[in-house]
Amino acid sequence: MVWDRTGRPKWKYYFVAIVAVAIGTAVRGQLLGGLELRATYVTFFPAVMVAAVYGGFNAGLLATILSALAASMWWIEPVGNPLIISDPMDLLGVAVFATSCLMISFLAESAHCAQARANEAEARALV
Secondary structure: OOOOOOOOOOHHHHHHHHHHHHHHHHHHHHOOOHHHOOOOOOHHHHHHHHHHHHHHHHHHHHHHHHHHHHHHHHHHOOOOOOOOOOOOOHHHHHHHHHHHHHHHHHHHHHHHHHHHHHHHHHHHHHH
């Protein structure tokens, strides 16, 4: 079950986050290149969701940061400088993206914690 993290090494959470963002970046760049600078985050929301569902809040946070850096590197003006965003609307877009992804990550972590509590309750009930 995806919500049950029992026995998974923690490094896998971060590995999945990195791979999900890499795939999102590749799909955005290669398959959706015709969008140019529009719909910047279209492939990064799913990447963050996959990372958060698999690894919880920290993996979702890592995917959010990597996604925002990738988007600002290749699809936000000035292209090529991930730490400078010249247009205030692009900055607002990054803020909305980051806030949405943090909420997704928080909800996924809550689901993981609820599953862990359910597993503990079931184990106590069987004893």
